Amino acid sequence: MLSGKPSVFLLMVNGQIESADFPEFDELYCKYSYVYGHDWAPTTGLEEGISQITSKNRDSNQCFVWNFPMEITFKSTNPFGWPQIVISVYGADLFGNDVVRGYGGVHVPTTPGRHKRTIPMFVPESSSKLQKFTSWLTGRRPEFTDPKVVAQGEGREVTRVLSQGYVTISFNIVTKDLKKLGYDSIPANQTSDNTGF
Amino acid sequence: MAELHIIGQIVGASGFPHKSLFCKWGLQTGCAWKLLSGLREGQTQVDNPVIQDMAYWSHPIDVHYATKGLQGWPKLYMQVWHQDSFGRNELCGYGFCHIPSSPGTHDIQCVTWRPLGTWQEQLSQMFVGGGPQLKHSDLIYTGADRYRLQTMAMGKVHLQLSIILRNFDQYGVEY
Numbered sequence: 475m476l477s478g479k480p481s482v483f484l485l486m487v488n489g490q491i492e493s494a495d496f497p498e499f500d501e502l503y504c505k506y507s508y509v510y511g512h513d514w515a516p517t518t519g520l521e522e523g524i525s526q527i528t529s530k531n532r533d534s535n536q537c538f539v540w541n542f543p544m545e546i547t548f549k550s551t552n553p554f555g556w557p558q559i560v561i562s563v564y565g566a567d568l569f570g571n572d573v574v575r576g577y578g579g580v581h582v583p584t585t586p587g588r589h590k591r592t593i594p595m596f597v598p599e600s601s602s603k604l605q606k607f608t609s610w611l612t613g614r615r616p617e618f619t620d621p622k623v624v625a626q627g628e629g630r631e632v633t634r635v636l637s638q639g640y641v642t643i644s645f646n647i648v649t650k651d652l653k654k655l656g657y658d659s660i661p662a663n664q665t666s667d668n669t670g671f
Numbered sequence: 672m673a674e675l676h677i678i679g680q681i682v683g684a685s686g687f688p689h690k691s692l693f694c695k696w697g698l699q700t701g702c703a704w705k706l707l708s709g710l711r712e713g714q715t716q717v718d719n720p721v722i723q724d725m726a727y728w729s730h731p732i733d734v735h736y737a738t739k740g741l742q743g744w745p746k747l748y749m750q751v752w753h754q755d756s757f758g759r760n761e762l763c764g765y766g767f768c769h770i771p772s773s774p775g776t777h778d779i780q781c782v783t784w785r786p787l788g789t790w791q792e793q794l795s796q797m798f799v800g801g802g803p804q805l806k807h808s809d810l811i812y813t814g815a816d817r818y819r820l821q822t823m824a825m826g827k828v829h830l831q832l833s834i835i836l837r838n839f840d841q842y843g844v845e846y
Binding site: 498511552553555556558579580583584593594596599625626627628630631634636637638655656657659661662 | 682715716722726732733776834835
């Protein structure tokens with residue numbers, strides 16, 4: 475049993491990429507990865523993954539279901555650089571080429587418990603109508619060279635995008651020693667009452 | 672010293688008359704606050720929504736402040752602009768909101784307004800675009816000289832911010 479204050483705190487993320495809503499497209503798969511600051515390091519779990527290809531249901535339920543598990547644990551000394559999950563969705567176009575259908579990102583929730591996040595997905599826009607037509611013809615749509623740019627705040631002012639869908643992710647978050655290091659991330663009405671029975 | 676972490680994103684904007692929108696944002700604090708890491712201001716991407724009315728930016732905010740006092744709690748101010756197909760930028764709205772002072776995840780909808788000019792200016796704005804803008808942008812988050820201004824309501828900016836506080840309870844601060 476270590477005496478004294480711990481020096482790192484742990485963040486355990488269990489979750490799944492549940493489903494997506496893209497009204498105009500079919501047969502999509504997604505990739506996820508994490509972006510985090512210099513003070514953070516993953517200890518266990520997978521940092522990246524690629525899901526299966528899923529299609530819309532034939533009946534009225536017009537959403538895509540991946541049910542794709544994500545499990546990872548981070549350790550850190552500083553909440554700055556809190557991990558973000560970055561999702562890219564790809565699908566086949568009319569000619570069979572693999573094109574990007576959306577990028578999106580969200581911070582992993584900071585409070586322990588169960589959370590659901592529906593994030594919008596967007597693609598870079600073609601700069602002219604001619605470029606739009608040639609990219610449709612050749613299958614080389616505008617895409618980000620690194621999907622992780624979605625997780626950054628700098629350099630975004632020059633990008634023009636179209637938002638065209640949503641992805642729903644559910645998280646179960648557990649933190650360890652965040653409180654012992656002095657950080658308070660839990661809202662007042664959620665703190666447990668330890669007075670006993 | 673007490674510390675504040677603001678972790679979240681500017682999700683998007685809804686209720687504006689135009690579709691292709693971007694947002695310039697910034698954080699304003701009092702002099703007791705010191706920025707330790709993160710960007711204090713920025714500009715989001717321009718989003719043109721295809722299927723829905725809301726413009727989505729998903730612009731991440733990750734800021735770490737240290738403070739010696741409670742005065743001047745951070746405020747987030749924003750300017751929503753419309754970029755038309757010719758590449759011209761037109762002001763759509765100003766708004767501000769205080770950063771929440773309690774830990775946890777907060778969904779915030781920040782209302783915005785636009786300055787209203789004379790009826791001649793409004794008429795030309797209807798045809799050509801443009802319109803009056805504030806000369807000093809600090810009027811967005813202060814109330815000092817607002818009584819001279821006439822404004823019109825515009826849409827809402829949606830934010831999702833998670834707050835982590837450190838050492839505030841050591842100083843007796845209750846939240």
